[in-house]
Amino acid sequence: MRQPDIARQTEKSAEEPYLSVHDLVVKFPSEDGVVNAVEGVSFSVARGKTLAVVGESGSGKSVTALAIMGLINRKSATVKGEVWLDGQELVDSNDNQVRKLRGSKMAMIFQDPMSSLHPFYRVGAQLGEAARVHRKISKAAARAEAIEMLSRVGIPAPKRRVDDYPHQLSGGMRQRVMIAMALINSPALLIADEPTTALDVTVQAQILDLIAKLQSEFNTAVILITHDLGIVADVADDVAVMYAGRVVESAPTSKLYGNPEMPYTLGLLSSIPRMDRERTDRLDPIPGNPPSPLRHPSGCVFHPRCKYKEMVPNNACAEVRPDLLEAEPAHFVRCHLPVETRKKIASEALNVSGGGATLGGTVSAAAAAAAAAASVQ
Amino acid sequence: MAAYIVRRVLLALMLLAVLSVAVFVLFNMLPGDPARLTCGKACTPDLIAANRHRLGYDQPVLTQYTNFVSGIFVGRVFSADSPKPIQCNAPCLGYSFNQHEQVMTLITRAAPVTFWLAIGAFILWIFIGVTVGIFAALRRGRWQDRIIMGVSLAGYSLPSFFFGLLLVFFVIIKWKWLPFPSYVSPFVDPVKFLQTMILPWIVLAILYAAFYMRLTRNQVLEVLNDDYVRTARAKGLPERTVVVKHALRAGLTPIVTAAGLDLAGLLGGAIISEDIFSLPGLGALSVDSITNSDLPLITGITLLTAALIIFANLVVDLLYAVVDPRVRLA
Numbered sequence: 183m184r185q186p187d188i189a190r191q192t193e194k195s196a197e198e199p200y201l202s203v204h205d206l207v208v209k210f211p212s213e214d215g216v217v218n219a220v221e222g223v224s225f226s227v228a229r230g231k232t233l234a235v236v237g238e239s240g241s242g243k244s245v246t247a248l249a250i251m252g253l254i255n256r257k258s259a260t261v262k263g264e265v266w267l268d269g270q271e272l273v274d275s276n277d278n279q280v281r282k283l284r285g286s287k288m289a290m291i292f293q294d295p296m297s298s299l300h301p302f303y304r305v306g307a308q309l310g311e312a313a314r315v316h317r318k319i320s321k322a323a324a325r326a327e328a329i330e331m332l333s334r335v336g337i338p339a340p341k342r343r344v345d346d347y348p349h350q351l352s353g354g355m356r357q358r359v360m361i362a363m364a365l366i367n368s369p370a371l372l373i374a375d376e377p378t379t380a381l382d383v384t385v386q387a388q389i390l391d392l393i394a395k396l397q398s399e400f401n402t403a404v405i406l407i408t409h410d411l412g413i414v415a416d417v418a419d420d421v422a423v424m425y426a427g428r429v430v431e432s433a434p435t436s437k438l439y440g441n442p443e444m445p446y447t448l449g450l451l452s453s454i455p456r457m458d459r460e461r462t463d464r465l466d467p468i469p470g471n472p473p474s475p476l477r478h479p480s481g482c483v484f485h486p487r488c489k490y491k492e493m494v495p496n497n498a499c500a501e502v503r504p505d506l507l508e509a510e511p512a513h514f515v516r517c518h519l520p521v522e523t524r525k526k527i528a529s530e531a532l533n534v535s536g537g538g539a540t541l542g543g544t545v546s547a548a549a550a551a552a553a554a555a556a557s558v559q
Numbered sequence: 560m561a562a563y564i565v566r567r568v569l570l571a572l573m574l575l576a577v578l579s580v581a582v583f584v585l586f587n588m589l590p591g592d593p594a595r596l597t598c599g600k601a602c603t604p605d606l607i608a609a610n611r612h613r614l615g616y617d618q619p620v621l622t623q624y625t626n627f628v629s630g631i632f633v634g635r636v637f638s639a640d641s642p643k644p645i646q647c648n649a650p651c652l653g654y655s656f657n658q659h660e661q662v663m664t665l666i667t668r669a670a671p672v673t674f675w676l677a678i679g680a681f682i683l684w685i686f687i688g689v690t691v692g693i694f695a696a697l698r699r700g701r702w703q704d705r706i707i708m709g710v711s712l713a714g715y716s717l718p719s720f721f722f723g724l725l726l727v728f729f730v731i732i733k734w735k736w737l738p739f740p741s742y743v744s745p746f747v748d749p750v751k752f753l754q755t756m757i758l759p760w761i762v763l764a765i766l767y768a769a770f771y772m773r774l775t776r777n778q779v780l781e782v783l784n785d786d787y788v789r790t791a792r793a794k795g796l797p798e799r800t801v802v803v804k805h806a807l808r809a810g811l812t813p814i815v816t817a818a819g820l821d822l823a824g825l826l827g828g829a830i831i832s833e834d835i836f837s838l839p840g841l842g843a844l845s846v847d848s849i850t851n852s853d854l855p856l857i858t859g860i861t862l863l864t865a866a867l868i869i870f871a872n873l874v875v876d877l878l879y880a881v882v883d884p885r886v887r888l889a
Contacts, residue, residue: 253792277798285795292793297786301885302808312794347884363794 202226234418252280306344653855673840692775714769782810823871827864
């Protein structure tokens with residue numbers, strides 16, 4: 183039986199996905215054994231759309247992104263599967279072909295803008311360099327483009343700032359510079375790996391707005407990697423939830439928030455503080471810790487932490503690896519529980535206060551609460 | 560930037576002044592009477608008293624110090640009231656009553672030897688240490704890296720006199736590939752100069768190169784994992800540009816510091832190498848001055864070495880500010 187393939191599904195629809203990832207596997211040999219960072223990830227993104235990849239630390243989100251970009255050192259790691267970018271397969275392409283796509287067709291911004299810019303070179307030089315690797319333009323033209331991009335990402339006085347060194351800019355400014363650098367060649371795919379994690383809450387919103395604005399300008403496909411479900415609800419079209427190197431659930435954002443089916447997704451959503459719940463309720467964390475990538479559990483990788491595994495007969499959760507199956511159109515779930523049971527569990531868990539919160543209410547309340555919680559810290 | 564330079568230079572000058580006091584006081588506090596050392600077996604109480612007066616050791620310490628300092632700037636005259644006064648022109652670092660020559664003359668005679676020794680070894684060790692270190696970093700964990708690191712550990716652990724003596728024994732005495740070392744200026748006889756210097760260069764360079772290989776390798780490895788190197792790759796830069804322009808630029812700056820200070824230290828004299836290869840440099844001169852309790856000479860060499868290191872520190876700091884824009888703010 184072949185595992186259903188999200189990418190193929192989306193291909194049938196009107197939009198041709200710009201990026202599709204099939205069965206991506208990344209393994210790092212280490213002294214303690216093989217680290218199975220990514221084990222069979224599949225998803226796709228179309229131009230102009232945003233896919234959020236959500237998961238805990240160590241779930242394989244960043245490694246997936248680096249593998250797409252060809253930034254995994256193939257000498258010290260194994261990468262298998264297929265990555266199709268605009269009709270070209272990248273995993274089997276040679277390093278130089280992939281390098282030429284990096285920064286031109288696909289670009290990436292990183293978590294920590296404080297350390298992601300070179301401390302010794304002026305901002306303008308770093309931006310210009312990004313343009314000149316891929317296009318034959320003069321230094322003066324590259325500088326003019328750098329100034330133009332700085333102004334587009336909302337940096338005041340770009341003509342002056344272009345000659346600044348990174349240490350002269352604030353964190354938010356530096357992330358803007360990183361975004362400018364990523365977009366200077368108008369790539370059709372932008373991967374943002376936790377772009378706001380290192381920033382203040384107020385700046386986070388600005389950066390996300392900026393990415394959304396530029397996305398509509400450039401018609402870019404965006405992969406937003408994050409662990410912040412509050413962010414996802416606001417900006418993503420689709421969500422893929424990752425756990426232990428796999429996609430465990432993926433769906434359009436509204437569907438995932440309104441009707442999560444995988445107990446892990448449910449756990450993530452229940453652990454967000456919500457405005458429409460009694461304040462006396464304690465947050466409901468997922469018990470236990472994510473598994474070590476050195477030894478993933480047998481059966482369903484989530485079963486040691488799953489409250490509902492007893493509901494599946496024959497101890498299947500501990501013994502049989504579930505496939506990512508299409509529960510409803512465009513909604514894929516990796517879980518042994520019968521669909522009806524999953525729906526029942528989810529509606530009970532999300533409506534404890536009996537308020538029957540609508541999707542919009544839940545989502546924005548969750549986002550607001552998350553932001554409020556973060557700003558207190 | 561200008562303010563930074565001025566501040567650093569002033570600081571260096573102050574440090575030098577403090578240091579000269581310290582050295583002067585330290586050597587004048589030493590037990591033993593310098594005047595007693597001037598005449599050896601021929602000493603009589605009258606002669607000692609006369610020499611003490613001639614050399615100014617009968618003056619209070621403070622006066623001695625001011626005489627010493629003013630000697631550096633305007634020169635001074637020893638035994639001015641005797642029939643044979645000794646004129647010591649600026650910069651006068653004193654008069655060696657042991658060698659009957661001015662300290663400055665002795666130092667200027669020995670300094671070129673040490674200079675050539677240090678510069679030759681420096682070029683050799685920087686070239687070998689840095690290139691091999693980078694190579695090892697780029698081949699991390701593979702057999703090339705392991706061999707290089709093993710060899711460098713051996714090179715670093717072997718005492719330089721052991722390796723130097725081995726070379727002298729085999730290359731010069733047993734196989735007779737090179738004549739016995741005897742220093743000549745490169746401007747007089749370049750071939751003989753090279754024949755003399757090549758072994759000491761190798762001995763010194765091996766010791767330092769071993770250390771610089773490890774230093775460079777670690778630096779480069781650390782920098783290759785830095786976020787901005789990943790950014791450079793994400794831009795699509797060719798690997799060569801990533802390594803040379805982004806990684807090495809940042810990774811090699813700390814090596815500038817180490818190299819500057821090591822070179823300065825070596826310019827003050829390489830005692831063991833100079834001794835093994837009978838090079839009449841500052842190292843050999845220091846050893847002589849100490850065995851002879853030649854106080855003025857010891858003071859002169861100590862001050863000169865200290866000044867060199869302070870100067871090197873200054874140069875390194877200024878270079879660092881040129882290389883790393885973040886330093887200019889500090």
